[in-house]
Amino acid sequence: MLAAPGAAVAADNLPPLQPTAADLTTDSEACAAGEDRPFVPASPRANAVLNDPVEDDLPAEGNVVSGEFEAWWQDADGVEQRRTYRSPVSLPSGSTFSWQLPSGIPAGTVVSWRVRADDGEAVSPWSAADAGGGACEFVIDDTNPEPPAVSSTEYPEGSVWSDGVGSYGTFRFDSPSDDVVGYTYSFLGGARTTVKADRPGGPAEIRFLPTSTGPSRIEVYANDRSGRRSATTSYSFYVKEGRSPVGQWALADPAGSRTAEATAGPVARAGTGVAFGGPAPSGTALTSTATLDGTGHGFLTPDAPVVDTGRTFAVGGWVRPAALDHDMTAVSQDAGTAPGFTLGVRTASGEPVWSFGTGGTRVEGGSPEAGEWAYVLGLYDAETGLARLYVNGEEAGTAAAATPATAAGDFQIGRARGKAGYRDRWQGEIGDVRAYDRVVVPAETARLARRTPQERGHWALETAPGGLSPEAHGGEPLVLAAGASVYTRPAPSCEPESDPFCEPSPAPAPLVGAGHLDLDGAGGHAATAGPVVDTRDSFTVGAVVHVAEGADEPMTVLSQGGAYGDAFKVRYVPATRSFELAMGHGDAPGAQETVITGKTPGSDGGRGYRVAVVHDAQLNRVTLYVDGFAKAETSFRSAWTSTGGLQVGRGRTADGWGEYLHGSVDEVHVFSGALSVVSLGQLGSGAEPCLSC
Missing domain, CATH: 2.60.40.10 (Immunoglobulins)
Known part of the structure; x- marks a missing residue:
């Protein structure tokens, strides 16, 4: 029969779709049967996604279905037990329906379940776990396993x-x-x-x-x-502690020696291009190092292998390159006509980088600087198959999979084997070379690379006889200029115990201890005659500072520089109530500065702020601390050695000396090396900080 034009046509209802195994789960386990059936700890929840076909004249939301579940098993007497469940509500097609199976199902019994969809007019076929129409199965396991x-x-x-x-x-x-x-x-x-x-x-x-x-x-x-x-x-x-190195050479032998004594491993023969008695990195146990001249005679070797490059090994040492215009190897080991590994400097990318190579794999990272000490260590971990590079105690570059060389030749310091002979000769200093047959873990690497800070000056600023405030250990005094004076608490004008009418005027206590330095903001300052710390290397400076009310221009607290600029300068900026650290890029008029800012935590309550600066030359990083907290940090690679004295209360400006501080300063500390956060927290207390913490 044909319908008249424009008349609605009632479509025949299509039955819901048969649920398949992909639509079903037992708890979170996929529907399965036979040997693949899941084991569950208790009566599970049967879950099913049920679908009704989309009919041409109905919107998708018009297709609603309900679910009918069925489960069965054999009890202990072999009698079939069957349970059913119908969902109480209908939901849109594609919804998930669930049935929490009843408790009391016996453990160790295979239980089967299935489901079908009902759209109110027709039902789907029962679900099938496989093409044969089998149901989902599970077994309840109610016994915990035995402990291992x-x-x-x-x-x-x-x-x-x-x-x-x-x-x-x-x-x-x-x-x-x-x-x-x-x-x-x-x-x-x-x-x-x-x-x-x-x-x-x-x-x-x-x-x-x-x-x-x-x-x-x-x-x-x-x-x-x-x-x-x-x-x-x-x-x-x-x-236990990690095994000692299989090879170790301090390279601190007497000048003129032609061999290097070994703490572990064989004595190393030194070429004529090796000079003992070279400088050592400060803050380490080393007293001297070996200087290699970069020629074919600048090498040391024990004439024997030291590590098995096919197994886990690590090599490291203190190095200071004298030049960075060519590839240089600090440590290697021969493997035929090639090196089994190399550790040193590579320049192939145009910029020098630290490098550790083994088996054709090379890990590179960090930025060597001519004349600067670094602790470098290369590690190959045979368990993970990865090569790693550490520079100054921190991992550099990205660990890479390596297939190491297995041939074992002579261990080399200062050169690497090539097809035409030795090459990539080291120019500069090398000290404390160590080789291990195990993993050197990160904490050990950090200890090997640690340089303990050395105190270079401590001025308590409690006295200034003759205008000189003494350094605590007999070093250079701070010379007080006009407008600078040491304040100590005055004695009371009368004694209340003996004079009942005595009302002494209260006098403020010094910032720390028995006195502090007062500066008038109009020229008053204090300074040493010469530099206190090498500003190109790592250093830490700190002081307690109180700024007088009413100041509106930036004022320098501490600085050290040269004829035209400051290598570092810590100043207070009243407009923003913050401290700034300015690191100069050179001693020249108008030289660029790297500036970081740290907000103060609020009023100092008249007791002063504890301000500190840390320049970590090993990590090329400067950090500004206020009251023991890092307030600002940035990378810095333009350090230079300043020649002027330490300045308290003034800094260099475009017009010469300026930015005079109006306020008070106490407990000025200067260290070579980067203090730890723990040590920094102890500055300004009046006591000496723990330098090894």
């Missing part, structure tokens, strides 16, 4: 100190339960990690790299196929 046994050959349980930092060990987990699928473990309460059993009910092994010495503990529990977990096994062990 834990064992390790390298790190046995008990009070025996074993192996050491940087040396891998294997831990084996094994539960007697035959349904264990994995083990979850953590070391000393750290993050939990799960490892799969090597087969259902089997053991698992992990590799462990200790990074600190002392007592340690691993906690492990087993996981079965239903998601149940065992009780936790706790296993305690003790880790």
Whole structure:
């Protein structure tokens, strides 16, 4: 029968679509049957996405369905048990329907379930887990697995100190339960990690790299196929310090020596281009180093291999390049007519970089500077297959996968093997070369690279006889100019204990201790005759400063510079109530400055702000601290050695000396080296800070 034009046509209802395995889950497990059926810890939730076909004359939201679930199993007497459930509401097509199966389903029994959709007029076929029409299945496992046994050959349980930092060990987990699928473990309460059993009910092994010495503990529990977990096994062990280097040469031998004594490994033969007695990096245990002249005679070698480059190894040392116009190798080891590894400087990219290469892989990073000390270390970890480079205690570049050379030739200091002979000869200083047959962990690398700060000046500013405020350890005094004076609390004009009418005027206490320096803002300052610290190298300066009310122009607190500019200058800016650190790029009129700003935390309450500056030349970084907190930080690579004295209360300007401070200064400290955050927090207290903290 044909409908008249414009008349509506009622379409026949299409039945809902049959749910398939992809639409179904048992709890969060995919629908499966037979050997793939999931095991669950308790009666699960059956979930299904149900769909109704979109009919041509109905909007999608008009297609609503409900779900009908069915589950069955055999009880202990072999009688089939069946349960059904119908969703109480209809939902739009594509919605998820769920049925929490009833409790009381016996454990260890195969349970089947299926579902179909109902649109109110027709029902879909029952769901199928496979092409044969099978239902979803599951088995309830209500028994926790047995706790695992834990064992390790390298790190046995008990009070025996074993192996050491940087040396891998294997831990084996094994539960007697035959349904264990994995083990979850953590070391000393750290993050939990799960490892799969090597087969259902089997053991698992992990590799462990200790990074600190002392007592340690691993906690492990087993996981079965239903998601149940065992009780936790706790296993305690003790880790020794890392193994000593297999080769170590301080290179601090007497001038004129033709060999370098070894703390570990064989004595190294020195070429005639090696001169002992060179300068050493300050703040280290080194007293001198070897200077290599960059010629074919500038090398040292023990004439023997020291590390196995096919296994885990690390090499490092203190180096100071004298020039950066060509590739230079600090340490290497021969591998036939090529080096098995190299550690040094590369210039192929146009800009010099530190470099560690092994097996055709090269890791590069950091920026060497001629005449500047750096601690460099290269590491190849055979467990991970990665090569890493560390510069001044921090990782540089990006770790890279490496296939190391396996040939073992002679260890070299100051040169690398090439097809035509040795090349890439080092020009500059090298000291404390070490080679390890293990991982050198980051904390060890940081210790090897640490330079303990050295105090260069401490002025308590409590007295100034003859206009000279003494340095605490007998160093250069601060010379007070007109407008600068040391304030001490005056004695009371009368004694209330003996004079009942006495009302002494209160006098403010000094900022710290028994006195402080007062500056008038009109020329008053104090200064040393010469420089206190090498501003090209790492340094720390600090002071307690109180700014007088009413000032409106920037005022310098501390500075040290040259004839025209300041290498560093700390000033207070009243308009923004902040401190600024200005690092000059050179001693020339109008030289560029790098400036960072740190806001004050509010009023100093008359007790002053504790201001400090840290220049870390190893990391090319400057940081401004106020009251022990880092307020600003930036990279800085333009340091220079200033020749002028330390200035308290003034700095260089375009018109000469200026920016005179109106206020008070106390506890001026100057150090070579970068103080730690802990040490910085101790500045300004009147006591000496802990330099090794």
